[in-house]
Amino acid sequence: MTLPNSQSRHLVLPSVKFRPVLALALSSLFIGVCHSSADEAKEITPEDGAGEGEAQFTPLFNGKNYEGWYIKLKDGDEALGKKVFAIEDEMIHVFGEGWPDEIDLDEGTDATIGMIYTKKSFDKYHLKFDYKWGKKKANYFAKWQYDAGVYYHISDDKVFPTGVEFQIHYVPKEDRSRTGDLIRPPGQTYDWYFNTETSEYLHPDEGGVLYEKQKSYEGRNWLHNAKVTRNFNGLNDEWNSCELIVMGGDYSIHKLNGEVVNMAFNLKPGEGIIGFQSETAEIFYKNIEIKEFDETIPADSFLKADAIE
Numbered sequence: 001m002t003l004p005n006s007q008s009r010h011l012v013l014p015s016v017k018f019r020p021v022l023a024l025a026l027s028s029l030f031i032g033v034c035h036s037s038a039d040e041a042k043e044i045t046p047e048d049g050a051g052e053g054e055a056q057f058t059p060l061f062n063g064k065n066y067e068g069w070y071i072k073l074k075d076g077d078e079a080l081g082k083k084v085f086a087i088e089d090e091m092i093h094v095f096g097e098g099w100p101d102e103i104d105l106d107e108g109t110d111a112t113i114g115m116i117y118t119k120k121s122f123d124k125y126h127l128k129f130d131y132k133w134g135k136k137k138a139n140y141f142a143k144w145q146y147d148a149g150v151y152y153h154i155s156d157d158k159v160f161p162t163g164v165e166f167q168i169h170y171v172p173k174e175d176r177s178r179t180g181d182l183i184r185p186p187g188q189t190y191d192w193y194f195n196t197e198t199s200e201y202l203h204p205d206e207g208g209v210l211y212e213k214q215k216s217y218e219g220r221n222w223l224h225n226a227k228v229t230r231n232f233n234g235l236n237d238e239w240n241s242c243e244l245i246v247m248g249g250d251y252s253i254h255k256l257n258g259e260v261v262n263m264a265f266n267l268k269p270g271e272g273i274i275g276f277q278s279e280t281a282e283i284f285y286k287n288i289e290i291k292e293f294d295e296t297i298p299a300d301s302f303l304k305a306d307a308i309e
Helices: 005-009 016-041 078-084
Strands: 069-073 085-088 091-094 114-118 124-138 147-156 162-171 189-191 240-247 251-256 259-268 273-278 281-292
Touching: 069 078, 078 085, 078 114, 124 147, 124 273, 147 240, 147 281, 162 240, 162 273, 273 281
Parallel strands: none
Antiparallel strands: 069 114, 085 091, 091 281, 114 273, 124 240, 124 281, 147 162, 147 273, 189 259, 240 251, 251 259
């Protein structure tokens, strides 16, 4: 510790027998200051809670009832909606107990397609949830097998809503997970970057090209492919862990089992309610929790390999 010049010139040490004591005190003070400086210099990450107002994850679904949520089905039947999105063992069980193995299968009615929405709107947050597939099939299963999703930045809560979809999808014939695909309906915009050789998500810093309806892209204009991964559970009755990190209109990150599989930029609108979907198959949702932020956290903080919470 360096004293100001005016103080150092006039510092007079006590008699010799007290000098060791004073030296020890000054040494301890110096070490304490060094430790304090080291602590302050420590790198701040989302895991530390710094920059987040010490925010913590809190349950978005309480596992007991529909407090904070409301349900909409395609046919508007509210009573049926609670049977579709049943609460069982602190989970949301879509097409749970009491439903047959085949539900309106390929009949074209699609009455049980719907959403369970948050009543609250969100803009900057980190959402976590787990899901696994069941065995029951519903609606247009032949066309979209094992299909569901989580919508965010929803501005119109119709079925299907206007917002961005974090697709949840498994394709048995290909043994491929498409969870993390981005779906962009009319009324929602964002920028997306991809690998022109594989038509999968690729970060622009790694050579990803802005999608502008290139003819070379193998996919639909409104569906933007997540990075292909083998890091998933299909029909083995095991859980998948998902993370959705959203910073208003700046960016969103889709993670599957700790791996970044997709990302969108410049989202408009940049806030809205969140909704979980019932579509073509039995699915379980659990451990739905959220951490909100007052300020935007740089994307790099979440893209690091060790930034998994």
